[in-house]
Amino acid sequence: MKVSYERLADRFVQVPLALDGVYRTRLDANQVYRGHSRSPTRHCALIIALQGRATFTFNSTDHYELFPGKALLGGYRMQLDIEVGNAGFEYCLIHYLPRNLKQSGIEPLIEVNELCCPLEPPLMQKIERLQTVTSAANSMSSFAKQTVFYELVNDILQAERQSQNRDSHTFIEETITYIHANYASPLTLSLLAGRYDMKPKYFSYLFQKFAGAGPIDYLIQYRMNKAYELLMTGQFTIKNVAQSVGYADAYYFSRLFKKYKGVSPSRLSGQETK
16 A cells, blocks of 8 residues: 555544554564464554565565665554565564544554655664663653654654655755745745746646645645734734735635634634734
């Protein structure tokens, strides 16, 4: 199953998880491990290849070649065989489960996904930190375990995003930075695409593939987030907030805000549009 990194990120936000064991395991060279051939897996897992090479086969049909730089996610209630290469295989294994297995939309987290996972120092430090906090038995350590796990998943999904967008991620990230710095200015798709001498339609396609939203929709969402922060302070009129995020027409701003945030700015701030 191939699920986009944006979809996986959304599921990690929306689906509460229970973490179980964290293991660092070494398998002997040229061996086949069939521990789950008759007894299906009881957890989902994040599997990060650390050394060597091995083939993971789920349900006798789906084959995944793991080596440093690759990770697998999911694999709940599946048969699993592991065939190890001639250099052995070492990996990090983190078990997890959705707290409610009947919750809709959990499929991306329980079916198998292959992800890019470069073994850079920050990622390795998180793996070591996760092992350390897992060994302690107290609430603070459980909280830290959950926190480090999500940080680790974020690093992997970011790496997958960059892997899938090698040719465009640099200028898209530059565009995102530009939007954050100039969101109150009159930005258009043609202006953003023109900064790279690209046709708007193709630029929009590349941006959406990377960011999960088109450039103008991303701009509006960012403006609405900034507006929300200002409105929550209770210190500014709706008209002032609208102008500060790039809208001269407060009524048009109010319609956009309600569309994106699900509540009118006047109700949120207790003000009438002025």
